[in-house]
Amino acid sequence: MRNIWTLAVTVIRDTARKKIFYVVLLFGLSIISISPLIPTFELGSQARFLRDISLSLTSLFGVILAVILSINQVPGDVGKRTIYNLLSKPVSRLQYLVGKYLGILMTLAIILFVMGLEILVLIYARLQVFSPVIFQGVFAVFLESAIIAAFCLGLSTFVTVPVNAFATILFYMLCHVKTGFLHAKLIDEASGGLVKIASWTFYYVIPNLENFNLSEQVGYAGGVSWTFLARISGYALLFAVLFLIIGHLVFRVKDL
Amino acid sequence: MGEFAVSLNNIRKSYRLGFSRRRVEAIHDISLEVESGKVFGLLGPNGAGKTTALKILLGIVFTDEGTGSVLGKPLGDRSAHHRLGFLPEQPYFYDFLTAEKALDLYGRFFGMGREAFKSRSSALMDMVGLRRDSHLTLGKYSKGMLQRFGIAQALLNDPELVIMDEPSSGLDPLGQKEVRDVLLRLRDEGKTIFLSSHQLSEVESICDSVCIISNGKNVTGGPLSELLEVRGVDRITLEGENPEAPARLEPLSVKVEQAEGVTVLEVESAGVYRALDAARELGMTLLSVEPYRRSLEDLFLESVKEEPV
Ligand SMILES: Nc1ncnc2c1ncn2[C@@H]1O[C@H](COP(=O)(O)OP(=O)(O)OP(=O)(O)O)[C@@H](O)[C@H]1O
Ligand SMILES: [Mg+2]
Numbered sequence: 001m002r003n004i005w006t007l008a009v010t011v012i013r014d015t016a017r018k019k020i021f022y023v024v025l026l027f028g029l030s031i032i033s034i035s036p037l038i039p040t041f042e043l044g045s046q047a048r049f050l051r052d053i054s055l056s057l058t059s060l061f062g063v064i065l066a067v068i069l070s071i072n073q074v075p076g077d078v079g080k081r082t083i084y085n086l087l088s089k090p091v092s093r094l095q096y097l098v099g100k101y102l103g104i105l106m107t108l109a110i111i112l113f114v115m116g117l118e119i120l121v122l123i124y125a126r127l128q129v130f131s132p133v134i135f136q137g138v139f140a141v142f143l144e145s146a147i148i149a150a151f152c153l154g155l156s157t158f159v160t161v162p163v164n165a166f167a168t169i170l171f172y173m174l175c176h177v178k179t180g181f182l183h184a185k186l187i188d189e190a191s192g193g194l195v196k197i198a199s200w201t202f203y204y205v206i207p208n209l210e211n212f213n214l215s216e217q218v219g220y221a222g223g224v225s226w227t228f229l230a231r232i233s234g235y236a237l238l239f240a241v242l243f244l245i246i247g248h249l250v251f252r253v254k255d256l
Numbered sequence: 257m258g259e260f261a262v263s264l265n266n267i268r269k270s271y272r273l274g275f276s277r278r279r280v281e282a283i284h285d286i287s288l289e290v291e292s293g294k295v296f297g298l299l300g301p302n303g304a305g306k307t308t309a310l311k312i313l314l315g316i317v318f319t320d321e322g323t324g325s326v327l328g329k330p331l332g333d334r335s336a337h338h339r340l341g342f343l344p345e346q347p348y349f350y351d352f353l354t355a356e357k358a359l360d361l362y363g364r365f366f367g368m369g370r371e372a373f374k375s376r377s378s379a380l381m382d383m384v385g386l387r388r389d390s391h392l393t394l395g396k397y398s399k400g401m402l403q404r405f406g407i408a409q410a411l412l413n414d415p416e417l418v419i420m421d422e423p424s425s426g427l428d429p430l431g432q433k434e435v436r437d438v439l440l441r442l443r444d445e446g447k448t449i450f451l452s453s454h455q456l457s458e459v460e461s462i463c464d465s466v467c468i469i470s471n472g473k474n475v476t477g478g479p480l481s482e483l484l485e486v487r488g489v490d491r492i493t494l495e496g497e498n499p500e501a502p503a504r505l506e507p508l509s510v511k512v513e514q515a516e517g518v519t520v521l522e523v524e525s526a527g528v529y530r531a532l533d534a535a536r537e538l539g540m541t542l543l544s545v546e547p548y549r550r551s552l553e554d555l556f557l558e559s560v561k562e563e564p565v
């Protein structure tokens with residue numbers, strides 16, 4: 001556990017050095033520049049619109065960050081040979097991978113939390129509406145980013161950085177269309193056996209990232225229940241662990 | 257078995273290349289044993305498989321065939337890592353950390369206490385001559401400074417076994433001498449040292465035994481004293497030069513050399529007295545007679561030459 005923590009803190013240090021934390025400024029600028037676009041309806045729908053659109057933007061930032069943070073952790077250490085100095089210490093490969101992942105999660109958590117604060121302040125400054133419910137949406141974005149990060153980190157143990165970038169983006173898109181498209185194929189009587197099998201596999205093996213899109217609920221300020229949050233947390237954990245296990249199985253026996 | 261700090265038995269290792277998974281054999285068949293408390297040198301031409309062998313010891317790459325042990329644990333067993341230190345070839349570290357912070361990072365993996373760590377790390381930075389640069393980030397270190405830092409981090413946990421891949425590579429002459437002194441001190445402290453090196457004079461002066469490999473196979477190996485001694489040949493050193501000496505002594509010797517007032521003969525052991533008589537008649541004074549030792553360089557070149565590439 002101590003090793004995992006030490007590695008995670010090192011990831012955060014590296015992120016700080018690369019000035020990745022400045023994305024929160026970029027994010028702040030983005031939502032400020034979007035906010036004049038809100039339609040001039042009554043107060044309620046203005047706030048709803050702001051919450052909705054800033055949450056979508058958070059999701060976009062979260063996913064891109066997850067990829068940027070994860071994609072070069074392992075290839076970078078292997079390519080620069082910095083990994084020899086870690087694995088020749090009493091550090092196992094599993095600890096290494098999990099430590100990296102924990103560091104990525106902590107970085108994401110810090111950045112997304114600050115983004116949530118920014119949204120809160122912006123909405124209050126514009127409309128004098130206090131919307132702590134936004135943090136439910138931000139938390140869901142965190143879970144979504146955590147899945148993407150696990151996928152990308154797991155994959156980075158065996159594919160090159162450019163291939164990984166494409167694969168992760170493709171994965172992200174598949175995970176969003178799956179409810180609509182694949183589910184339709186699955187229940188469609190007309191679709192052939194092969195299509196059904198493929199749809200079935202995809203439907204159950206890849207996560208449904210729409211589960212983490214709370215724009216609707218947060219937009220209307222009703223929010224979601226704690227049990228709902230717990231359920232999507234469990235769902236995210238399941239997939240994150242699955243992807244990390246796949247990554248570990250490859251990484252465990254890899255020549256470095 | 258227990259007395260060996262390191263052993264490899266009939267190791268075979270191939271790397272898989274790219275998408276086609278084509279294999280390149282890096283090590284065909286290598287066996288070696290290193291006794292505890294000894295200094296061991298792994299020698300061989302470029303591409304012989306030295307670095308690969310060291311990576312196998314540390315579980316950084318995995319063997320195809322063969323077994324081995326490090327500090328009594330099977331290959332790749334991480335529990336041995338508490339008691340060993342490793343200096344990789346061309347070491348490289350997180351360049352965003354200062355030397356101090358990087359040592360701190362590595363110290364945490366050993367679970368070192370704060371106090372113990374502080375005194376140990378400052379002693380090591382002193383030892384490798386980096387005290388003044390310990391606040392610099394490692395990205396700003398020169399090649400030789402990185403090498404020195406690499407040596408410091410390899411010794412952080414006061415290891416029983418030190419594994420070093422070309423420890424003096426990239427170091428200035430002073431640095432090379434310092435490394436040699438560090439290694440000798442470690443040997444005096446009873447540590448086991450396993451190094452790969454191209455600095456044959458360095459190896460000759462500090463190693464107890466060596467193993468020479470070429471093309472992934474053992475070529476020769478054993479205690480240096482035995483390997484370098486050529487049985488049946490002695491070396492006679494005489495004071496004085498004499499123009500007649502070559503003509504007179506050459507029939508009696510394997511080799512005659514005269515320089516700066518000293519004559520050196522290499523003579524088959526059975527002919528030592530005849531050569532000495534001849535030298536006395538030439539009016540030369542005997543300085544010494546000793547068993548002939550070839551240099552490690554001679555041995556290396558001979559052994560490696562025999563191997564067709
Ligand atoms: N990661 C790798 N992938 C493919 N082949 C490799 C890899 N690492 C080493 N090799 C090959 O294995 C062989 C042995 O390499 P190794 O680095 O062990 O040599 P070495 O004895 O350390 O050489 P040097 O004296 O130059 O350091 C070489 O033919 C090299 O091309
Ligand atoms: Mg090498």
